[in-house]
Amino acid sequence: MNIKLATNKFNIDENDNGMRLDNFLIKSIKGLPQKKIYSMIRKGEVRINSKRVKPKDRIKSGDLVRVPPNLVYPTKDSRLKIKPDSLTWIDNTIIYEDDSFLVLNKPSGIAVHGGSGISGGIIELLRLHRKNIKEDLELVHRLDKDTSGCLLISKKRSRLRKLHKYFRDGRVKKNYIGLLVGEFDKTNFTLDQSLKVIRANNNKRISIPDSEGKKSVTLFNRIKKYNNCCLYNIKPLTGRTHQIRAHAKFLNSSLAGDDRYGEQPDIISQNTSLNRLFLHAESISFPSLTENGQIFKIKCALPSSLKKTLDEIF
Secondary structure: EEEOOOEEEEEOOHHHHHOOOHHHHHOOOOOHHHHHHHHHHHOOOOOEOOOEEEOOOOOOOOOEEEEEOOOOOOEEEHHOOOOOOHHHHHHHEEEEOOOOOOEEEOOOOOOOOEEEOOOOOHHHHHHHHHOOOOOOOOOOOOOOOOEEEEEEEEHHHHHHHHHHHHHOOOOEEEEEEEEOOOOOOOEEEEEEOOOOEEEOOOEEEEEEEOOOOOOOOOEEEEEEEOEEEEEEEEEEOOOOOOOHHHHHHHOOOEEEOOOOOOOOOOHHHOOOOOOOOOOOEEEEEOOOOOOOOOOEEOOOEEEEEEHHHHHHHO
16 A cells, blocks of 8 residues: 655754754655665755755754655555564564663674665664654664674664764774685784775675775784684774675675675585674674763674584684
């Protein structure tokens, strides 16, 4: 069943002040495919105060956002046909929660949000599961569908804005554990290589090295060297699309199990039980939201399936 958008004008109030335009439209026009939202922006059909805009532009209190009139989109029920009582497993993924935010240990294989042919991601499932709780659940950042680990979700609009500022100011520190295929002599190194997002021949988005792309910096610290692979702590100092995976490819390598940036099956997938991307967001830290000077840090243990893979490496 489809319904027509009741209005094509949105008056921005204080609750949405500072939000990215694309995220605001995704939140406000639930059910409209993200591909359609980005297409409307690209074609100039979305305006802020009568001016053309870009997806990353931030809206301010008092702005008037216009979208095309007579916009038709699917109802909630047609988008996500899942019974809330079947989502109790989500409770087991919550590793920290307070009044401001929660942290999930996101499983591999689940997208963080719906779109691009995915009816519902972890944020939609979480909202459905907790629909009787009064809170404003929003993704603070993103993880690739096949990456597991720490995912930060805000519960208040004011906290979302503050956490986004922490990200912009470089005050959020993230550490990943990744298994790189190949032989590496270096134990610790920094890779500073700008990346640009393009559409590959299969129409999937990938990041490629490009001097005119966005600055992208990743730190690699070796944990252990195995035959034909190395386990690394990986710290992205910037937050580009597929940054770690693209930088691994730039090193003439790939993360084990990566079917987008590496050739599959790789030697690790061939000789172990690995059936996913070997990339795990192990920890996230940032300054306290209560201005007490403390640093909040939380860790997600390496999944048992990845530990098993390490035990199986010949």
